[in-house]
Amino acid sequence: MIHFDFARLASIGLTQTFVQQLYTQTYPDNTQLYRVVDVQREHLMLHDGCDSHFARPHPSLIRSLLDEFTVLAVGDWVLAERRDHQELWVTRRLDPINHLSRRNADGISQAVASNIDTALIVMGLDLDYNLRRLERFLAIAITARINPVVVLTKADLATNLASQVEAVRQRVPPHIEVLAINGLSTTTRQQLVPWLTPGQTLVLIGSSGAGKSTLTNTLTESNQQNTGSVREDDGRGRHTTTSRSLHRCPGGACIIDTPGIRTLRPDADEATVGASFEDITSLAEQCRFKDCKHLEEPGCAVRDAIPPDRLRNYHKLLREVRRDQMTALEYKEQVAKWKARSRASRATIRAKGRIV
Numbered sequence: 001m002i003h004f005d006f007a008r009l010a011s012i013g014l015t016q017t018f019v020q021q022l023y024t025q026t027y028p029d030n031t032q033l034y035r036v037v038d039v040q041r042e043h044l045m046l047h048d049g050c051d052s053h054f055a056r057p058h059p060s061l062i063r064s065l066l067d068e069f070t071v072l073a074v075g076d077w078v079l080a081e082r083r084d085h086q087e088l089w090v091t092r093r094l095d096p097i098n099h100l101s102r103r104n105a106d107g108i109s110q111a112v113a114s115n116i117d118t119a120l121i122v123m124g125l126d127l128d129y130n131l132r133r134l135e136r137f138l139a140i141a142i143t144a145r146i147n148p149v150v151v152l153t154k155a156d157l158a159t160n161l162a163s164q165v166e167a168v169r170q171r172v173p174p175h176i177e178v179l180a181i182n183g184l185s186t187t188t189r190q191q192l193v194p195w196l197t198p199g200q201t202l203v204l205i206g207s208s209g210a211g212k213s214t215l216t217n218t219l220t221e222s223n224q225q226n227t228g229s230v231r232e233d234d235g236r237g238r239h240t241t242t243s244r245s246l247h248r249c250p251g252g253a254c255i256i257d258t259p260g261i262r263t264l265r266p267d268a269d270e271a272t273v274g275a276s277f278e279d280i281t282s283l284a285e286q287c288r289f290k291d292c293k294h295l296e297e298p299g300c301a302v303r304d305a306i307p308p309d310r311l312r313n314y315h316k317l318l319r320e321v322r323r324d325q326m327t328a329l330e331y332k333e334q335v336a337k338w339k340a341r342s343r344a345s346r347a348t349i350r351a352k353g354r355i356v
């Protein structure tokens with residue numbers, strides 16, 4: 001039996017989608033439902049809606065996540081069990097509805113936050129203003145199936161407010177909201193009310209200096225984020241802080257803010273490629289492996305349905321944008337990997353030829 005207080009967990013984002021996943025299995029008596037609010041090298045921080053708890057991922061969970069090419073991220077819903085010495089062990093991760101990922105040095109995509117309702121794409125109406133970059137940030141959110149809202153900060157400093165806002169509206173799909181705000185003003189909370197209802201989870205993405213911390217402080221009514229060049233850790237605003245990575249707004253929404261999100265770069269011309277091959281990205285959800293590259297993996301839904309030359313073109317474009325973003329060393333390693341792979345498949349073909 002799993003013990004959980006729905007109302008309490010709903011205050012940090014629990015919805016029925018996750019609860020339904022609990023009835024597919026039975027669990028030991030001391031199993032409880034938590035949200036991951038911090039991921040450190042050695043441990044996790046979990047939250048039950050009231051308190052936070054240290055925990056460790058069980059080795060069997062780590063293995064099964066690795067098999068699916070994934071890791072635990074802030075925002076995940078997990079089940080954890082108290083065992084010997086009252087240690088809390090995370091034994092299962094509920095399937096996330098979405099996640100924001102970044103590519104690590106090995107080119108492997110790594111989740112930096114899960115289960116996000118809204119991405120505020122933050123761009124300053126000062127020197128930060130760049131429509132192409134904005135489009136790429138939008139592509140990151142759309143590709144991750146997260147609802148984006150464009151938030152133009154520093155409206156108080158803008159010299160051409162109306163024309164800058166108009167230019168943005170022209171560039172983004174009509175159903176996406178565009179707001180111009182002063183992140184330092186408390187009235188900003190009113191403008192964002194529709195996305196701050198209880199249980200909503202938000203992330204803020206944008207370049208350095210765009211005003212993410214300033215806006216987070218305003219929305220959480222605290223000084224807990226470092227803004228500008230001031231770096232201090234005085235623990236103020238603890239009443240709204242759930243952890244270093246998940247912050248609660250007074251109205252009941254949560255903001256996830258991790259170093260991974262903060263340094264997310266729209267190097268995602270890759271995401272733009274994905275967005276222009278929507279047939280492939282949407283079919284990819286049916287591939288057996290979450291991280292399927294649609295090359296040789298078994299159970300690939302994309303290879304089955306997409307004409308080979310369209311798929312080849314997609315791979316070619318992806319390789320190009322990746323190559324543009326690689327350092328010389330990374331490129332050399334990548335070439336070595338491709339060579340090894342084609343050697344291996346030639347060897348398989350030869351071996352089969354001999355047997356059959």
Ligand SMILES: Nc1nc2c(ncn2[C@@H]2O[C@H](COP(=O)(O)OP(=O)(O)OP(=O)(O)O)[C@@H](O)[C@H]2O)c(=O)[nH]1
Nearest residue numbers: 153154182183184208209210211212213214227228
């Ligand atoms: N006038 C004005 N200044 C703002 C506004 N938003 C942010 N700033 C200022 O812009 C600077 C950068 O803002 P931050 O909130 O630190 O930017 P950030 O996006 O968190 O930057 P990183 O922490 O580097 O990712 C700070 O000096 C803020 O005070 C705004 O709406 N109006």
Ligand SMILES: [Zn+2]
Nearest residue numbers: 287292294300
């Ligand atoms: Zn596939």
